[in-house]
Structure formats: structure tokens, C-alpha cells
Amino acid sequence: MTIQNQNLSAELARIKGAEIVRSFCYTCPWTCPTEVYVRDDKIVYHKGNPDSPNDIGTRCAKGMASSYMTIDPDRLKYPMKRTNPKSEPGQFERISWDEAFSLIAEKLTEIKEKHGPEAVVWTCHHDPNTVFARHLLGDLYGSPNLYTHTSGCEQDRRFACLTLFGHVFPMHDFANSRYIMLWGMNMLGANQGLFESRALLESKQRGAKLVVVDPVFTETAQKADEWIPIKPGGDSAMALAMCRVIIDENLHDADFVSKYSAGFDGFREHLRDNGYTPEWAAPICGVDAETIARLAREFATTKPAMSACFKGPGYYTNGADASRAIYLLDAITGQVDNPGNIHLKDWAPLGPPVIIPDEAKAKPGKPPLHVAMGYPLAPDLPNSRLPEAVLNGDPYPVKAIFVQATNPVMSDPDKDKMIEMFRGLEFGVAIEVLMSETALECDLVLPETSFYEHAEIRQGLWLGPQIILCQPAVPPVGESKPLYDIVKGIAQKMGWGEHFPYEKWEDWGEVVMKDAPISLDELKKQGFWAGEIRYGRVADGLPTPSGKIEIYSKAYAEAGHNPYPVYSERSVVPDDDYPLQITHSKLSVHCNVLTQNNPLLMEIVGENWVEINTVDAAKYGISDDAYVIVESPKDNITILAKVVEGIVPGVVCIRHGHGFGHWAMGAVAKGKGAHSNVLMDRHTGPISGANCYNECKVRIRPA
Ligand SMILES: Nc1nc2c(c(=O)[nH]1)N[C@H]1C(S)=C(S)[C@@H](COP(=O)(O)OP(=O)(O)OC[C@H]3O[C@@H](n4cnc5c(=O)[nH]c(N)nc54)[C@H](O)[C@@H]3O)O[C@H]1N2
Ligand SMILES: Nc1nc2c(c(=O)[nH]1)N[C@H]1C(S)=C(S)[C@@H](COP(=O)(O)OP(=O)(O)OC[C@H]3O[C@@H](n4cnc5c(=O)[nH]c(N)nc54)[C@H](O)[C@@H]3O)O[C@H]1N2
Ligand code: SF4
Numbered sequence: 176m177t178i179q180n181q182n183l184s185a186e187l188a189r190i191k192g193a194e195i196v197r198s199f200c201y202t203c204p205w206t207c208p209t210e211v212y213v214r215d216d217k218i219v220y221h222k223g224n225p226d227s228p229n230d231i232g233t234r235c236a237k238g239m240a241s242s243y244m245t246i247d248p249d250r251l252k253y254p255m256k257r258t259n260p261k262s263e264p265g266q267f268e269r270i271s272w273d274e275a276f277s278l279i280a281e282k283l284t285e286i287k288e289k290h291g292p293e294a295v296v297w298t299c300h301h302d303p304n305t306v307f308a309r310h311l312l313g314d315l316y317g318s319p320n321l322y323t324h325t326s327g328c329e330q331d332r333r334f335a336c337l338t339l340f341g342h343v344f345p346m347h348d349f350a351n352s353r354y355i356m357l358w359g360m361n362m363l364g365a366n367q368g369l370f371e372s373r374a375l376l377e378s379k380q381r382g383a384k385l386v387v388v389d390p391v392f393t394e395t396a397q398k399a400d401e402w403i404p405i406k407p408g409g410d411s412a413m414a415l416a417m418c419r420v421i422i423d424e425n426l427h428d429a430d431f432v433s434k435y436s437a438g439f440d441g442f443r444e445h446l447r448d449n450g451y452t453p454e455w456a457a458p459i460c461g462v463d464a465e466t467i468a469r470l471a472r473e474f475a476t477t478k479p480a481m482s483a484c485f486k487g488p489g490y491y492t493n494g495a496d497a498s499r500a501i502y503l504l505d506a507i508t509g510q511v512d513n514p515g516n517i518h519l520k521d522w523a524p525l526g527p528p529v530i531i532p533d534e535a536k537a538k539p540g541k542p543p544l545h546v547a548m549g550y551p552l553a554p555d556l557p558n559s560r561l562p563e564a565v566l567n568g569d570p571y572p573v574k575a576i577f578v579q580a581t582n583p584v585m586s587d588p589d590k591d592k593m594i595e596m597f598r599g600l601e602f603g604v605a606i607e608v609l610m611s612e613t614a615l616e617c618d619l620v621l622p623e624t625s626f627y628e629h630a631e632i633r634q635g636l637w638l639g640p641q642i643i644l645c646q647p648a649v650p651p652v653g654e655s656k657p658l659y660d661i662v663k664g665i666a667q668k669m670g671w672g673e674h675f676p677y678e679k680w681e682d683w684g685e686v687v688m689k690d691a692p693i694s695l696d697e698l699k700k701q702g703f704w705a706g707e708i709r710y711g712r713v714a715d716g717l718p719t720p721s722g723k724i725e726i727y728s729k730a731y732a733e734a735g736h737n738p739y740p741v742y743s744e745r746s747v748v749p750d751d752d753y754p755l756q757i758t759h760s761k762l763s764v765h766c767n768v769l770t771q772n773n774p775l776l777m778e779i780v781g782e783n784w785v786e787i788n789t790v791d792a793a794k795y796g797i798s799d800d801a802y803v804i805v806e807s808p809k810d811n812i813t814i815l816a817k818v819v820e821g822i823v824p825g826v827v828c829i830r831h832g833h834g835f836g837h838w839a840m841g842a843v844a845k846g847k848g849a850h851s852n853v854l855m856d857r858h859t860g861p862i863s864g865a866n867c868y869n870e871c872k873v874r875i876r877p878a
């Protein structure tokens with residue numbers, strides 16, 4: 176800590192009569208390090224941790240408002256068991272933790288005997304403490320089906336990075352870049368940690384060119400030098416055509432690709448054989464051929480340059496190859512992991528908190544669901560296929576689902592099917608902070624502590640290796656428990672208590688930190704540890720099968736797909752009856768479906784809306800700030816309309832995150848805005864297993 180920061184924090188603490196607890200924010204998954212000021216067991220102030228390299232002492236609006244979580248009267252306070260039949264949303268009665276643990280142990284034993292351990296699935300948002308559930312339900316119980324929610328998130332881009340670079344989650348070195356091309360990535364609206372948003376803006380101020388490829392004139396496009404209003408689902412065509420121009424004009428880095436990539440020559444042939452030229456791509460992506468060629472030349476000749484994507488291109492069934500093609504621009508110009516490009520970040524040495532001896536481990540009999548479902552390459556469970564397993568036993572029966580910090584009924588496509596799925600289970604358990612719409616469909620609801628009330632040690636999302644810690648700042652709400660205690664309670668009832676011996680979080684914290692460069696005590700004081708930023712890992716060899724950037728993907732070929740990225744048409748294309756293409760993006764002051772019971776944020780943005788172009792608005796009689804009906808072949812919603820210039824005609828964009836008839840016990844969220852996931856079917860990325868939210872056509876009329 177610098178003297179200046181130390182003085183400022185100490186002075187603030189003195190004025191407020193508070194203790195400082197160094198922690199991190201987990202309102203969104205980017206987990207910015209924080210300082211929480213606590214007096215008499217209440218949070219009186221909080222801000223970013225000014226010493227951490229990925230903070231500037233501030234937080235975003237959602238982060239600033241997040242301490243409301245600790246005083247929200249709607250928080251779940253005790254375990255609850257369903258009292259009514261599963262044909263309708265649940266009604267619940269309070270039970271004790273002991274009863275809850277006994278019931279879970281009884282059901283787990285029964286399901287394993289009747290159907291095998293693989294009939295139990297665990298799914299969560301990203302949460303390192305989920306490792307405790309992995310030890311219990313994976314190692315000891317024997318289920319191979321412990322997953323997170325990535326198929327609802329960045330599955331396609333993750334899949335692209337894994338197959339190309341063997342890296343699960345590259346960061347972005349915006350600060351050193353001179354040419355930044357963002358494809359469907361709204362860094363300044365759907366911010367991914369304040370560090371990256373700030374680095375992007377600072378880089379631009381220093382003269383970097385920012386090009387945003389997006390059907391919507393997003394918050395990031397508004398700050399860009401150039402907005403490329405692409406037609407939805409056209410990214411693979413445009414990126415492949417850019418690769419073609421670069422290679423045809425010898426603007427690629429021949430030395431780099433020959434040393435560090437597998438399949439470059441074949442890729443050159445592939446682009447030529449398929450006729451992937453700018454002229455071919457133009458009608459598909461809606462960007463004229465001259466612009467595609469110019470951007471390709473600019474990209475290849477202005478170094479360092481970066482081509483990156485996040486969710487946008489992955490909303491479609493052709494999204495996996497779109498993401499691959501976007502990253503191939505970085506590869507063929509020889510820039511991957513160099514300063515100013517995507518960054519194949521190093522991870523900090525954190526160990527598992529629980530060691531299960533081999534002899535205690537169960538041997539799973541069946542392959543994990545994603546493999547059995549026919550998605551062996553998928554980095555996570557294809558969520559949209561889970562209803563088939565529950566309702567039809569395909570590929571094998573699933574009888575129990577545990578959801579932790581995830582709300583699939585609201586977040587996955589086809590809400591009705593998700594509800595049907597939960598109602599079709601023998602046993603559903605929600606581990607939650609609020610009575611979510613998914614929790615309402617479960618048999619048991621268990622209250623978890625929030626990140627202000629429990630400890631987590633995790634990898635920080637900064638360029639260098641980083642350890643971050645959140646530690647209890649205030650007491651648990653009601654009888655809520657940290658996940659470790661929940662898992663331990665179940666384990667004890669199953670006869671596996673000996674493997675979960677810790678009394679307090681520091682006990683497992685020490686184990687996790689065994690090989691870390693600092694002690695747990697130092698981590699508690701600082702809140703984080705950050706190592707050196709390292710570049711140029713491609714030359715050292717990558718963790719791919721060939722050790723190189725896999726332009727030719729052997730895994731793709733073995734799975735029966737074209738090993739090179741291709742353009743393919745999407746599954747759903749607008750027609751005369753449903754002439755408009757739906758797209759989605761986030762709200763800048765909310766996060767997904769977890770901040771809508773926060774009155775501070777709801778005062779700023781109290782409901783979501785659909786954006787429509789002026790041309791389409793005139794055509795369909797839509798007025799600005801009036802309610803409209805958006806209708807797909809499946810269902811319809813009533814939602815507020817915003818008439819804007821900044822969206823490709825023929826496209827409507829729904830800002831995601833409201834529309835709860837839900838949070839029956841969440842008075843603020845209930846009844847505000849509209850939930851669009853009722854409109855879409857469950858289209859699934861054919862290789863990656865991603866949820867394809869934008870494979871949906873609609874029509875619109877005034878309400
Ligand atoms: N404020 C805020 N910040 C957040 C979140 C939040 O809910 N609110 N959520 C967090 C989470 S979980 C995530 S995963 C990230 C997501 O970060 P992003 O992926 O940047 O977020 P989205 O808003 O989903 O952005 C998708 C963008 O893709 C565009 N798009 C749609 N179709 C296409 C297409 O065919 N091609 C191209 N090129 N673009 C297309 C959309 O218009 C939209 O602008 O944000 C994180 N940060
Ligand atoms: N139409 C449409 N659908 C989308 C998206 C979109 O842009 N458009 N975005 C997608 C994306 S990127 C994502 S990441 C997913 C996110 O979808 P989900 O995986 O469902 O995650 P969240 O919406 O972040 O939060 C889900 C639940 O976590 C609970 N929660 C919050 N904190 C805690 C905690 O500390 N402990 C526990 N146990 N529970 C907690 C909240 O009450 C909430 O019910 O949604 C996807 N769905
Ligand atoms: S970006 Fe905002 S919501 Fe996300 S972790 Fe940082 S402060 Fe929290």
C-alpha cells in the first residue's frame with residue numbers, strides 16, 4: 176500500500192469510525208478488489224481497493240449499490256421445504272438446517288441406488304467455493320455432472336480460445352494497443368471489470384483507434400472511431416474475408432505462423448477454395464466489400480492491434496466459428512499474447528481446499544452429460560439440452576438438480592421448458608440469496624451468505640497472475656450459511672464428514688494458499704496479491720494438442736467437423752410473418768438477473784426495453800417510450816420501446832434483465848419490465864453447446 180492510499184483509507188475509516196475489510200465485489204463475475212468500511216456490524220461505506228492494479232479506488236454503479244444485499248428485507252433467511260404439489264410455483268415452510276441436510280442425504284442415497292450418481296447435476300454461476308460441491312458430489316458421490324453456467328454466457332468465445340490457444344479465459348491488453356477491434360463486445364456498457372473499461376478509454380485517449388462491430392450503436396460504439404453496423408450472425412463471413420485479404424496481400428506474419436501455428440497453409444487454401452472474399456461476405460454481413468478490405472489492411476498494418484469478441488457473435492448457431500475467425504486475425508498477424516493483444520494470462524498457484532484420498536473416490540460409471548449428449552468438445556454443459564435428460568431420459572435420466580447462484584428459469588432460453596424441467600425432477604435444490612424464479616420451482620431452498628458475509632479465495636481477473644480474497648465483513652443474514660458449511664452439513668449426513676474437517680474459513684484458506692507467494696494473513700490485510708505480467712507465451716508452446724495455435728483443429732476434424740472455421744447460415748432467419756431479428760444486450764446499471772431487487776439501481780433504470788430503428792418504428796406504428804408487443808412464433812411480451820437511429824434496420828434489441836413475475840418475496844423486482852427468454856426456442860451451438868439466444872424472429876406492434 177502506498178503511503179498516500181494508506182493515509183486516505185485510514186482517514187476515511189477514522190471519520191466513519193469504521194474498520195476496513197479488504198475484499199472483492201461479486202456483483203458481476205469480474206470481481207474488482209474493494210475496501211468495505213464496517214461499523215457495528217453494518218457496512219457504512221465501500222469503494223475500490225486503491226492499491227490493487229485492477230482498480231482505481233472506485234466501483235461501477237452496480238458495485239456501489241451492492242451492499243444493499245446485506246440489508247435487503249427479501250433475503251432468504253432460513254432453509255425452506257416445498258409444501259404444495261409441483262404443478263405450480265412452490266409454497267414453502269421453514270425447516271431446520273438439520274432437517275434439510277437429512278432430506279438431501281436421503282434423496283441422494285435413494286437416487287444413486289435407483290439411477291446411479293450421474294442422475295444428479297450441479298450447476299452454478301462462477302464461484303470458486305463450488306469446489307466444495309465438486310469434492311462432495313463429484314469425488315465422493317461419483318457424479319460426473321458438475322457444471323457452471325457458461326453455455327448461457329461466453330461458451331463460444333471460450334470454446335474458440337480453448338481450441339485455438341488452449342486458454343480458457345484470455346484478458347485484453349487494451350493499454351498497449353493501437354488498434355482495437357471489438358466484435359459484439361460492449362466493454363463500456365456491459366463492463367468486464369473496471370480495469371479493462373478504464374484501460375480501453377485511456378488507450379483511446381492516447382490515440383488508439385477503436386472499431387466496434389455491432390448491430391447496435393452501443394455505449395462502446397458511441398465512443399468508437401468507427402462503428403460497423405453488422406448484420407446479426409454475419410461475423411464469421413466478415414472475419415474470414417478479412418483473413419483472406421490479409422493473407423492474399425501478404426500482410427500476415429509469415430515467420431510467426433510458420434513457427435507457431437498449425438495449419439496455416441491449409442487455411443490459405445480453405446479461404447480460397449470457399450471463395451471467402453470481401454465481395455462474397457458483403458451481402459451476408461451488410462458491410463461493403465471496400466470497408467472489409469480497408470479494415471483488414473488497417474488491422475494488419477497498425478501494430479499492436481487486437482481483434483476480440485465476447486458474447487455477441489456467440490448468440491447464433493454459427494457463433495463458435497465466428498469467434499474462432501475473429502481470433503484468427505490476431506493469430507495470422509503474429510500478435511497473440513504480445514503487448515496490446517489478447518492476453519493468455521497466467522494463473523496464481525491456488526490449491527484445492529479439500530483433499531479426498533484416492534481410495535475414497537467413487538468411480539463414475541457413465542460419461543458426463545455433455546459428452547453423452549454429443550457435445551464432447553463443449554467447455555460446459557449445453558444447458559438448453561438439459562430438459563431432454565430430465566423429461567425424456569435422453570441421453571440418460573437426470574433426477575436431481577442443484578442450482579447455486581444461478582437462475583436458469585430466468586436466464587436460459589425457453590422459460591416454459593425450464594419450468595417444466597424443474598417440475599419434472601424428483602428433487603430440485605436451490606442455493607440462493609433471494610427467492611428466485613428457479614428456487615420457486617425447487618423442492619428445497621437453502622439460504623447462502625452473500626459475498627459480504629463469507630470468504631472466497633479466487634483467481635483475479637487482471638493481466639498478471641492474481642489472488643483475490645473476499646472475507647466476511649458483516650454477519651450472515653438470518654440463518655444463511657457459506658457454501659462450505661452447507662456442503663459439510665450434507666457430507667456429515669452421508670458419512671463423509673471426515674473429509675470436511677474445517678471449523679472456520681481460515682482453516683481451508685490456509686490449505687488453498689499453501690503454495691501461494693504470500694501468507695493468508697498477508698492476503699487478509701491486502702485483499703489481493705498480484706504477480707508480474709508476462710508476454711509472449713506462444714513461443715514457449717501452448718497447452719493445445721500440437722503446442723501451437725491450432726488454425727487447423729484436429730479435435731474438430733475428429734468430431735466430424737471442418738477443421739477450419741467456416742461460415743454457415745444460422746438456424747432462424749426472419750421472414751414475411753416474423754420480419755424482425757431479435758438481439759440482446761445488457762443494461763449498464765444492472766447485472767443479468769441479480770440486481771433487480773435493488774431499489775437504488777431500480778431508481779436509475781426501473782425496467783428494461785426494446786430498441787427499434789426509426790425506419791422500422793414508422794413501418795410498424797411504434798412510438799418512442801410507448802409499450803409494444805413483441806411476438807415470436809412461440810410467445811409474446813409487452814415491453815417499453817425506445818426508437819433510436821443506432822440499430823441496424825430489421826433488428827430489434829432487447830436489454831436483458833427484468834420481467835420477474837418472480838421474486839415472490841422480492842417486492843422491488845416483481846412485475847417490472849419484460850422477460851424475453853419466453854420468445855425463443857432452445858437452439859444450441861452445434862459444436863460448442865452454447866445457448867443461441869438470438870436465433871429468434873419476431874414481429875412488433877403497439878400494445
Ligand atoms: N452493466 C453490466 N455489465 C455486465 C453484465 C450486465 O448484465 N450488466 N453482465 C456481465 C456478463 S455475465 C457478461 S457475460 C458480460 C457480457 O459482455 P458483452 O458480451 O460485451 O455483453 P452483451 O451486452 O451481451 O453484448 C453483446 C453485444 O453483441 C451485440 N451483438 C448481437 N448480435 C451480434 C452479431 O451478430 N454480431 C456482433 N458483432 N455483435 C452482435 C449486441 O448488440 C451487444 O452489444 O458483461 C458483464 N458485465
Ligand atoms: N435473453 C438473455 N438471456 C441471457 C443473457 C442476455 O444477455 N439475454 N445473458 C446471459 C449471460 S451472459 C449470463 S452470465 C447468464 C446469467 O445467468 P445466471 O447464471 O442465472 O446468473 P445471474 O443472473 O448472474 O444470477 C442468478 C442468481 O444468483 C443469485 N445470487 C446472487 N448472489 C448470490 C450468492 O452470493 N449466492 C447465491 N447462492 N446466489 C446468489 C441471484 O439471486 C440470481 O437469482 O444469463 C444469460 N441469459
Ligand atoms: S465491474 Fe462493477 S459489478 Fe463488476 S465486480 Fe467490478 S465493481 Fe463489481
Ligand SMILES: [Mo]
Binds near residue numbers: 327328329
Ligand atoms: Mo455472462
